[in-house]
Amino acid sequence: MMRKQQQGITLIGMLLTAIVVILAGILVMRVIPVYLQFHSVKSSIRALNSLDPSSFGFDTAANAAILRKRLINQFGLNGIDDIKFEKLNIVPKGPRNYSITAQYTDVRPLFYNVSLMFKFETTQEVSIGK
Template sequence: MINLQKKSPGNLKKQAGATLLGMLFVGAMLFFVAVIAMKIFPAYQEYFSVKTVIRAMNKESLNDMSKKEIQDSFNKRADTSYVTVVHGSDLIIGKNSAGETTVSAQYQVVTPLFGNISVMMDFDASPDGK
C-alpha cells in the first residue's frame, strides 16, 4: 500500500547553515584581522633585520673596536639591510660575562592603525637569541 498523505510543514527538518548576515560578519572580522596584520608586519620584518645585523656584528671581534667604530659598522650594515628605525647611536654596547664586547638594541615602534587608534610594539634585539 502506498502512503499518499501529504507531509505537514511541522514534519520537515529545519534547514541549518550560514546566513548572509553571518557570512558578512565572518568576512568583516577576517578583513579586520588582515588589515591589522598588514600594518604591523613591516615593524616585525625590520626587527628581524635589526636582529640579523646585531648577530652578525657580535660574531666578529668587537673587542678591538671603539664605540664609534662599532656604531659606524652598524650603520653600514643597517643601510644594506634597509633598517631605518635603529641607528648606531641607539645601540647598547656592553660586556658579557666572558668580558667580550656585545651589542644590543631596545626600541619601540608606534604604528597607526586607523583613525586615532595605534599600536605600540616594544622590541629587544639582543645577541642571545631571546
C-alpha cells in the first residue's frame, strides 16, 4: 500500500509569502501617489493652453511671468503644494508659443531610514489662445 505524500505550504513558507506581499503592498502605496501627482503636474501645464489670450501682451518676458504665476496657481488647484521645483523654465518659442519644462525630485520614506527618490522631468508646448 502506497502512502500519499503531504502537499501544501508550511508555516514558514506562508510567513515568507505574507512578508513579501506586505512589502509589495507598502511599495505600491508609496509609489502610486507620486505618479498620480506627476500626472497632475502634466495636466496643470496642459491647462495653460486654455488661458484667455486677452490677458497677455506682446512682451514675451511679461507673458512668461504671467504663465509662471498661472501655473503656480494651477498647481495649487490640483493640490500640488509640497513640490519644490528645482527647474521651472518657460522659454518663448514664438509670439504666442512657449515651452514649459518642469523638473523636480520627490523623496518618500519607505520604512526606517530607507527612502524612495523619484526624479521627474516633463516638457510641454503651450500655445496661448489655442
